[in-house]
Amino acid sequence: MKTILVTSDLTYAPQNYSNVLEFVISNSRQQIAGVVLIKINLLNIFGKVLFLYFSGCRNIAKTLTLNLFSTLLREKKKLFKKNNIPFIEVKSINNEKAILWLKQVSPDLIVNMRARCIYRDSVLRIPRLGCINVHHGILPPQRGLFCDLYALAENKETGFTIHRMTSQIDIGQIFYQVRIENEKDYIKYLSKVSSREGMAISTSINKIMANGFLLESALEKCGNSIVTTTPDFKTIKQLQHKGIIL
Template sequence: MPGLRIIFMGTPDFACPTLQKLIERGERVITVVTQPDRPKGRGQKLLPPPVKVLAEQHGVPVLQPVKVRNPDVIEQIRELGPDLIVVVAFGQILPQALLDIPRLGCINIHASLLPRYRGAAPINWCLINGETETGITTMLMDAGLDTGDMLVKRQLAITPDEDAQALHDRLSQLGAETIDETLNQLQAGTLQRQKQDDTQSCYAPLLKKDNGLIDWTKSSLQIKNLVRGMTPWPGAFTYLHGQLVKIFQVDVAAESGPAGTILSVGPAGIVVGCGTNESVLVRELQLEGRKRLKVADFLAGYKISVGDTFSAITRTGDA
């Protein structure tokens, strides 16, 4: 039985395992649609999206429209005659005219247990909010923001210390497994649609740098969860001696002291007061413009003393 004629729409690393799974299944991936090449790094060298690299390795044609809602792009996709469009972290909103093209619709792989955490950054906000479980939902797309009917859900326990990168990697693989199950049910005629309960939804907006500013009056667990959710990007941060410092790894500690005050310093970590007589142990950090380092290496080149204070503002008062 020949595979489905599928157009795959995705851009970052997160989408690659799903594209690989579609190819391994023997589906006819007729075109990949991804974002344009972008300048990256200090040299601002123009680099292709990871999905484009994978598609070209398998000889799959690639489209890179600046705006997928452009009428010429929509017509180009219509002429390809897809049975199905599979969307994973594409990065643009699909217009209704495009959603209407494939006879089997457009299936999106979303990195949360819908209707919870609709939006652009579900992985990060699950961690920031201290969730202990998340997962993947495949969804039949409509014109709303992650509001389409749910198809298949796969749950995943969140481990207490994993950050957004580690959870991203596990969910990326689970996404590939979930589309595999979804297409198996689709082809067997057993795939069922379930409407989302909007009263159970919450929003996971795109992250901004300012979301990472640490409020040391928060509890030790809230600070730990913020650091987990903001690592590796855009990073949780604070200020010390007027300089921005990114914080990458934190544990709850047993000492108590004023919020933001450094209570002890050693090669195992820096203990900082927070919340109401709570504290956290900072294990990994980065001075602005320098490398990310374990505390022992950081202290070899930067002096921190007991009584120094991490702050939400610089010396000049700029947050």
């Protein structure tokens, strides 16, 4: 089975998410046919780091700075080359260059891993079995960006969900969910997630390969949901007031 991984060259996750990628590659190597690396505008990151620092988000600012250096040192690209995995760098999964490359590879499965992209139908139709996403929240109630952060602040259940991708945000068949213990320090929480995420992704890929199709779980697929977005300065202060360490 040919699987394509889609991820960003720079993330907010500890170790720039490279540890999760390395685990998935090591445990599902025969299934990985290539990687689409979404390029982030690195000049914008400097402004984000300053904003985070002066907003009191010292831990996130430090992590993002370390990840910026990791990106500049091409750590992810070195990982792919070390494992002889073809990869392509694009600004969007939906651009012509990415679509042409994907069609040439003709994958069975696409796995979206910390790449903030809304896939168009032209991409969703390419893989034989479909596209799945690792959503960092508990679906269906938690949708959008940083939903795990808001859930932590409200003492709600936290974790991640692997689901089928559609043209709508965070809607689709749910295949796999993992609950993570609540943690008020957001970077520590993300480290807990990383330690479980690689195994969940590899398990999902290997199960799909063994079955030859996407297995739908019996988990709830509908219900009331809240769509969250990147917190602004005011929201950051509200989160910190609730005890979240950023």
